[in-house]
Amino acid sequence: MNKTELLQKLQDIEWDDFEVKEARSELPKNIWETVSAFANSAGGWIVLGVAQRKKNFEIIGVEKADKIEQDFVNVLRSKNKFNIVISPICKKYKIENKVVIAFYIPSAEKKPVYFNSLQNTFIRAASGDQHASEQEINALYRDQAFGSMSGKIVEGTTLKSLNKNSYRSFRDYLKRIVPELKYNSLSDKDFNHKLQITKNGKLTYGGLLFLGKNEEIQDRFPDFRIDYLEIPGLDYSNAELRYTFRIQEQENLWEYYFALFQRLQIYANNPLHIGHMGIGKEDNKQTNALREGLVNLLIHSDYFSPMKPRIRIFTNRIEFENPGSLPRPIKELMKEDVSLPRNPVLAKLFRCAKLCETAGYGIDKILSWEEFSNEKVLFETTIDKTKVTFMLSKNSKKTLKKGTENVTENVTENVTENVTENEIIDLINKNNHISTTEIAEKLSVSRMTIHRYLEKLKAKGLIERVGADKGGSWRVKV
Secondary structure (H helix, E strand, C coil): CCHHHHHHHCCCCCCCCEEEECCCCCCCCCHHHHHHHHHHCCCEEEEECEEEECCEEEECCCCCHHHHHHHHHHHHHHCCCECCCCCCEEEEEEECCEEEEEEEECCCCCCCCEECCHHHEEEEECCEEEECCHHHHHHHHHHHHCCCHHHCECCCCCHHHECHHHHHHHHHHHHHHCCCCHHHHCCHHHHHHHCCCEECCEEEHHHHHHHECHHHHHHHCCCCCCEEEECCCCCCCCCCCCCCEECCCCCCHHHHHHHHHHHHHHHCCCCEEECCCCCEEECCHHHHHHHHHHHHHHHHCCCCCCCCCEEEECCCEEEEEEECCCCCCHHHHHHCCCCCCCCHHHHHHHHHCCCCCCCCCCHHHHHHHHHHHCCCEEEEECCCEEEEEEECCCCCCCCCCCCCCCCCCCCEEECCCCEEHHHHHHHHHHCCCECHHHHHHHHCCCHHHHHHHHHHHHHCCCEEEECCCCCCEEEECC
C-alpha cells in the first residue's frame, strides 16, 4: 500500500510527521533516535509493525504487542535513558489480521531531549533523524528561556542606557497615534515600569533592544543588526549585483522598524479606490500584511543567537528570516488564537503602538497577502530559524522618486513619523547652526530619521555641515 492508503487505515490520527519501523518481536534499536528527534522538533508518530519499501508500505505486524508497548512506555517515563520524562500517546490497530502499534511523541517544552548523553541529541530533517549540530543544540538550550528573557534585568544598565531621542520619539508617537492609551498620562518612571522597559532602575533586555543606545546593545549583543538587502535576481547566484540597496545600521529596534517599513511598503501594490465623490483612497491591506511580517520578525527573533534577523528582497519574493524556531507547529498556530511571543516585552511595546495584532502571531493578517495580492505566503521552520516568504507579482515594486529639483515640494518620506524636507529646511533657516539632535527634538522625530533626511538634503546641495561630524551643526547652503 502507499502512504495515503496506510493513513486511511489509521484515520483517527492527525499525521504531521511519522516514522514506521518493523519491530516484529522487540523494540528496534534506532527507535530512541526517533523519540529524541520528534521531542526536539514538532512531535510525531512512531508506528511499529509496518515496513517501508521505498514509497510502499507493508503491514508486518507486532508480536507480543502489549509487552512491547509496556517496555517502550516504561523507558520513556523512567528518566533512566532520557534526560526528561516523556509521556507518549499510545494507539493499537488491527490491520490485515495483524497488530500495529502507534506512539505519539509530543514536542518537549524543555529541550534538548537526548538519551544516554548530550551527543545523542537528534532532530528531524528531510523526514529523517539526524544528529543535532552544536549550533542546533545551543538553539535548543536557548529555547528553554522562550518567553522569559525579554523581561529579565540587564545588569550594568541605568536609565542613561536609553537612547533619549528614541525614547521621546516613542512616547510622542503613542500620544499622537494612540491618544486613548492609558499609559500616555503616566510619568516616565511609571511608564517604564508598566511596560517593563525598566525594573528596579535597570533596563530589561526588551527595553534595551527596543529603545536602548546602540553601544549599550552592542555590549550585550555583539554585531546587533537587522540585515536588509535588495537583490536583483531570483537568487544569489543569478543576481548581476550582490545587492542594490542595504539598510544602514540603526540605534535600536524602534529605529529599525521605521527604516525597514519605509522601504518595505514600496513593494505593496495597493489598489486605489475611487469613492462616489471622486476622492481616491488607497487600500493598505498589502502594506498591513508586510508590516505584520516585519513586526513578527522583530518580536520573535532569538537575539542571543549568532544568526542575525534578516530580510531579503528578491525579484519574485520577500523573505523574513529570523533566528529561533516557532514554539508550536505552524499548522497549530494557524488553527488557534495563541499568543506565545519569544519576546513578550517587545510584543507589548509594538502592540501599544498599534503596529501589530493584539493577539497570536498575526498569522491571519500575514496570510491576507494571499487574498489581496493573489500570491502565496510560505512558512518554513527548523530547530534554529524561521522563514516567512511573501511571493511577489511582477508589478509589485512601485517606482521610487529619486529626488527633486524643486526644494519647496512637500515630500513626506516616512508617513508614520510625519516630517517633510520643507520642515527641516525651515527649521535650519530659523535656527542657524542647529545640530541633528536639536532638529530631532524640535520635530519630535527620531534622530536616525532626521539623519537620513539631512544626508539627502546635503546630497542635493541644499544644506551643508559646519564643524566636525560629531558635535557639528547644519546650515542652509547659500
